[in-house]
Amino acid sequence: MPKRLYIAYTGGTIGMRRTADGYAPAPGWLAAQMAAMPELADPRMPSYDIHEYDPLLDSSNMQPADWVAIGQDICAHYDGYDGFIVLHGTDTMAYTASALPFFLQGLAKPVIITGSQIPLCEVRNDARSNLITSMLIAAEYPVPEVCLYFGQKLLRGCRAVKVDAAGLDAFDSPNYPPLGVVGVEIQIDRTHLGGQYARHKTKTAKRGEPGIALATPVAAATVGAFRLFPGLSPDLLRNVLQPPLQGLVLEAYGAGNGPDRDAAFLEVLAEATGRGVVVVAITQCLAGAVRLGEYAAGSALARAGVISGHDMTAEAALCKLFYLFSAGYGPEVVKQKLGESLCGELTVAPGRIAG
Numbered sequence: 001m002p003k004r005l006y007i008a009y010t011g012g013t014i015g016m017r018r019t020a021d022g023y024a025p026a027p028g029w030l031a032a033q034m035a036a037m038p039e040l041a042d043p044r045m046p047s048y049d050i051h052e053y054d055p056l057l058d059s060s061n062m063q064p065a066d067w068v069a070i071g072q073d074i075c076a077h078y079d080g081y082d083g084f085i086v087l088h089g090t091d092t093m094a095y096t097a098s099a100l101p102f103f104l105q106g107l108a109k110p111v112i113i114t115g116s117q118i119p120l121c122e123v124r125n126d127a128r129s130n131l132i133t134s135m136l137i138a139a140e141y142p143v144p145e146v147c148l149y150f151g152q153k154l155l156r157g158c159r160a161v162k163v164d165a166a167g168l169d170a171f172d173s174p175n176y177p178p179l180g181v182v183g184v185e186i187q188i189d190r191t192h193l194g195g196q197y198a199r200h201k202t203k204t205a206k207r208g209e210p211g212i213a214l215a216t217p218v219a220a221a222t223v224g225a226f227r228l229f230p231g232l233s234p235d236l237l238r239n240v241l242q243p244p245l246q247g248l249v250l251e252a253y254g255a256g257n258g259p260d261r262d263a264a265f266l267e268v269l270a271e272a273t274g275r276g277v278v279v280v281a282i283t284q285c286l287a288g289a290v291r292l293g294e295y296a297a298g299s300a301l302a303r304a305g306v307i308s309g310h311d312m313t314a315e316a317a318l319c320k321l322f323y324l325f326s327a328g329y330g331p332e333v334v335k336q337k338l339g340e341s342l343c344g345e346l347t348v349a350p351g352r353i354a355g
């Protein structure tokens with residue numbers, strides 16, 4: 001039996017066409033391009049159904065509700081397909097790839113998010129190889145997690161970041177090895193695959209073993225991100241931390257440091273964490289982890305109630321905050337779960353608290 005794939009096209013460069021205003025998505029255009037590709041008609045390729053979203057979005061327009069809608073779509077078609085491809089714009093691809101693993105609980109089939117820097121309709125493009133290789137991996141390789149495939153690398157979705165606005169090797173996962181590399185052969189590194197996370201479930205997931213469950217949001221979640229910079233005004237941060245904000249990703253310096261000589265800054269943080277805002281520090285560096293006790297400038301953040309985001313990416317930390325608050329957890333449980341690896345987003349054993 002040929003394998004069957006479900007392809008969700010959300011928008012993005014891969015399926016865009018040239019218009020007078022520049023590249024833009026157009027309904028039906030991607031499907032027509034794919035129908036004209038002889039490679040996809042080869043009997044060695046899986047069969048596929050394309051579901052095009054309405055409206056097709058440049059991923060800069062994506063909202064958290066879109067992550068949940070993609071998750072719903074995958075759950076609704078889960079039993080009928082061997083694997084899933086999400087064709088997505090690159091700009092916020094790392095956010096969607098980071099969010100889906102939290103929402104798709106019990107996932108045991110490949111979900112591969114891909115796109116391209118150059119559309120399929122151009123003569124020279126990266127779309128063709130990203131699409132074909134993603135389809136082959138989703139059909140033939142037992143990768144039971146949400147991945148991002150781009151530029152010959154298969155990455156864990158919740159570890160991926162966009163690192164290049166123009167290069168064809170646009171994504172990386174600096175704190176986690178690639179799940180696979182693609183050259184003459186497709187090589188999957190099984191030692192880094194995360195099947196163990198398939199059992200992760202929260203109270204919002206519809207139970208029903210085996211199978212997939214969507215962690216349907218039960219509460220409105222308001223989260224944000226703030227990058228420290230030299231000269232920042234405590235008033236600016238105070239404004240950011242106003243209700244209804246529930247959680248903030250604080251992009252701190254180095255190993256999780258901030259301006260500990262600025263008492264007003266620390267007071268703003270302490271006031272917000274004291275009324276239940278969860279402030280989680282991650283590093284502005286591309287790689288490495290937060291260790292709040294390493295410097296006095298980090299210990300001061302911890303005393304102000306900031307907690308460590310360990311080696312999470314900014315994208316994963318934001319999506320995790322959104323997921324936990326939308327699951328209806330209170331601040332104390334959110335803080336506890338931020339230290340646990342729920343779907344491989346940080347470097348500790350599943351269910352363990354990071355040190």
Ligand code: ASP
Pocket residue numbers: 011012013014057058059060088089090091092115116117
């Ligand atoms: N602006 C586009 C998007 O994210 C860029 C791309 O697809 O690569 O939808």
